[in-house]
Amino acid sequence: MNTCLDCLPCIFRQTLDAARRVSDDPAIHERVARQVAAWIHAADLKESPPVMAQRLHRYLKGLTGIEDPYAAAKARDNALALSLMPELRERLAVSSDPLLLAVRLAIAGNLIDLGPKHDLSAEEIRHSIRQVLDAPFSGDVETFRQAVANACDILYLADNAGEIVLDRLLIEALGPARVTVAVRGAPVINDATMEDARAAGLHEIVRVISNGSDAPGTVLGECGAEFLKRFTQADLVIAKGQGNFETLSAAPRDICFLFKVKCPVISSNVGLPPGTQALLWSRAGKDSKGRS
Amino acid sequence: MNTCLDCLPCIFRQTLDAARRVSDDPAIHERVARQVAAWIHAADLKESPPVMAQRLHRYLKGLTGIEDPYAAAKARDNALALSLMPELRERLAVSSDPLLLAVRLAIAGNLIDLGPKHDLSAEEIRHSIRQVLDAPFSGDVETFRQAVANACDILYLADNAGEIVLDRLLIEALGPARVTVAVRGAPVINDATMEDARAAGLHEIVRVISNGSDAPGTVLGECGAEFLKRFTQADLVIAKGQGNFETLSAAPRDICFLFKVKCPVISSNVGLPPGTQALLWSRAGKDSKGRS
Numbered sequence: 001m002n003t004c005l006d007c008l009p010c011i012f013r014q015t016l017d018a019a020r021r022v023s024d025d026p027a028i029h030e031r032v033a034r035q036v037a038a039w040i041h042a043a044d045l046k047e048s049p050p051v052m053a054q055r056l057h058r059y060l061k062g063l064t065g066i067e068d069p070y071a072a073a074k075a076r077d078n079a080l081a082l083s084l085m086p087e088l089r090e091r092l093a094v095s096s097d098p099l100l101l102a103v104r105l106a107i108a109g110n111l112i113d114l115g116p117k118h119d120l121s122a123e124e125i126r127h128s129i130r131q132v133l134d135a136p137f138s139g140d141v142e143t144f145r146q147a148v149a150n151a152c153d154i155l156y157l158a159d160n161a162g163e164i165v166l167d168r169l170l171i172e173a174l175g176p177a178r179v180t181v182a183v184r185g186a187p188v189i190n191d192a193t194m195e196d197a198r199a200a201g202l203h204e205i206v207r208v209i210s211n212g213s214d215a216p217g218t219v220l221g222e223c224g225a226e227f228l229k230r231f232t233q234a235d236l237v238i239a240k241g242q243g244n245f246e247t248l249s250a251a252p253r254d255i256c257f258l259f260k261v262k263c264p265v266i267s268s269n270v271g272l273p274p275g276t277q278a279l280l281w282s283r284a285g286k287d288s289k290g291r292s
Numbered sequence: 293m294n295t296c297l298d299c300l301p302c303i304f305r306q307t308l309d310a311a312r313r314v315s316d317d318p319a320i321h322e323r324v325a326r327q328v329a330a331w332i333h334a335a336d337l338k339e340s341p342p343v344m345a346q347r348l349h350r351y352l353k354g355l356t357g358i359e360d361p362y363a364a365a366k367a368r369d370n371a372l373a374l375s376l377m378p379e380l381r382e383r384l385a386v387s388s389d390p391l392l393l394a395v396r397l398a399i400a401g402n403l404i405d406l407g408p409k410h411d412l413s414a415e416e417i418r419h420s421i422r423q424v425l426d427a428p429f430s431g432d433v434e435t436f437r438q439a440v441a442n443a444c445d446i447l448y449l450a451d452n453a454g455e456i457v458l459d460r461l462l463i464e465a466l467g468p469a470r471v472t473v474a475v476r477g478a479p480v481i482n483d484a485t486m487e488d489a490r491a492a493g494l495h496e497i498v499r500v501i502s503n504g505s506d507a508p509g510t511v512l513g514e515c516g517a518e519f520l521k522r523f524t525q526a527d528l529v530i531a532k533g534q535g536n537f538e539t540l541s542a543a544p545r546d547i548c549f550l551f552k553v554k555c556p557v558i559s560s561n562v563g564l565p566p567g568t569q570a571l572l573w574s575r576a577g578k579d580s581k582g583r584s
Contacts, residue, residue: 005308005318005321005322005325006308008304008308008325008329009301009302009304009305009308010301012300012301012304013301016297016298016300016301026297029297030297030337033297033300033332034332034333034334034335035333037300037329037330037332037333038329038330038333040325040326040329041326041327041329041330041333042326043326045322
């Protein structure tokens with residue numbers, strides 16, 4: 001997905017959020033803002049928004065030497081999601097459609113995203129996950145159910161810390177034996193890395209691999225060989241979150257995207273109102289609306 | 293007031309709003325966005341936000357040749373405000389404190405601002421003006437009342453079209469014989485010009501002058517001689533709107549600012565929540581918080 005002009009004010013706002021999280025020094029904040037302005041001036045808008053975010057977070061690391069400024073936030077969100085697991089497992093146990101409920105819980109977890117949104121309070125996160133069925137849902141669940149039934153090899157692209165704990169519920173519903181989970185190759189924003197997969201206990205039930213990249217999405221040209229092999233060969237790829245959608249919606253294979261519609265640009269792109277839990281297929285060679 | 297880093301995403305958003313209002317051509321939108329990014333990269337943050345807005349709107353005029361892209365919006369907002377005048381005059385006629393009510397109505401009119409906000413609907417504007425007493429108010433009304441009582445010569449700096457119609461109610465309460473109204477010297481955003489003063493009928497009751505500048509605020513270094521003379525000599529200067537506050541809060545004379553707090557930056561600067569109707573004095577040589 002291209003970066004559109006409406007992404008630019010948001011990139012600017014995220015820049016300030018990130019710079020302030022990394023440093024208390026207003027001179028650093030200003031320097032980063034001016035640098036991002038220079039990038040925007042000369043930006044290749046055919047690049048997806050996560051590529052710009054990747055450049056920003058690499059620059060912040062270089063300036064401050066801080067490798068993982070979101071480490072505490074990620075640990076907090078993992079712990080919060082873990083604390084909800086017993087009650088969510090109870091709901092799944094009595095659900096008449098546990099696969100759909102697990103899909104919706106995994107999407108509900110996608111609100112834990114420190115890119116587009118400022119910090120949500122623990123209470124807001126808890127409430128939104130508990131009220132998972134209150135949000136509008138859009139997607140062809142039967143096609144998904146069929147694809148899952150037919151797949152021997154499922155690649156699951158995780159998105160954020162916290163969220164990855166809820167992903168475990170869906171992975172359990174899919175059947176862990178045939179699932180590989182891919183996480184980011186290095187910390188960026190609050191995206192899930194190997195450490196978060198371990199916090200979620202995923203390493204105990206599935207194979208977890210790194211995608212080899214520090215983009216807050218999946219930039220195939222940067223990903224490692226093992227990841228690319230699995231990405232190409234898997235019967236079914238499930239990709240979580242807007243960042244994966246933005247970077248993979250035109251990828252050369254069918255992908256099932258699961259995300260919460262969080263910004264007006266994505267909302268307009270997929271034709272769904274903000275807040276929607278979206279289960280969306282991209283088909284190789286076609287865009288998200290099925291246009292070839 | 294300096295431009296702060298949090299103004300930058302907002303300037304970017306306003307840039308897109310303005311570019312789209314002036315042209316349907318995405319190439320123009322992109323060119324303007326890139327130009328503003330270059331300005332931000334090299335910006336003098338000691339300049340106030342209206343100076344950046346002035347530069348943007350001059351650039352848009354140069355690119356498109358359109359002198360007054362907000363002409364229709366301004367005419368619509370003047371007509372809307374004029375349609376409310378009979379009922380507002382009735383309320384003033386029975387008010388126990390018509391000066392304060394007129395102050396609050398003039399501030400309520402300040403929500404008609406196409407800079408920080410997207411278009412408000414006619415119904416939102418009507419509702420907000422009719423419910424003028426529902427908004428929180430902050431300011432020392434008695435000091436204002438005293439200043440008005442003591443002034444022989446009042447300079448009233450208008451802000452936006454539509455709003456200027458409601459300003460008339462306050463100007464009538466002040467006593468038009470001693471009031472001069474200043475408007476922008478040329479169209480910029482929906483700021484009031486001589487044409488809007490005439491639409492409000494102000495030319496029939498007071499002297500109306502141009503400030504000689506096309507900034508959406510009052511940049512003294514650009515203003516005309518007649519304006520500067522009156523600005524210096526007036527017993528009382530009343531300045532409407534955030535743009536005038538941003539450009540004049542450190543001016544070398546006492547000024548009474550009347551505006552609706554509309555953005556988080558101003559809110560933080562003046563220590564009042566967004567939505568507040570603010571009556572605020574700046575004292576020569578001190579900032580808005582009275583610090584020298």
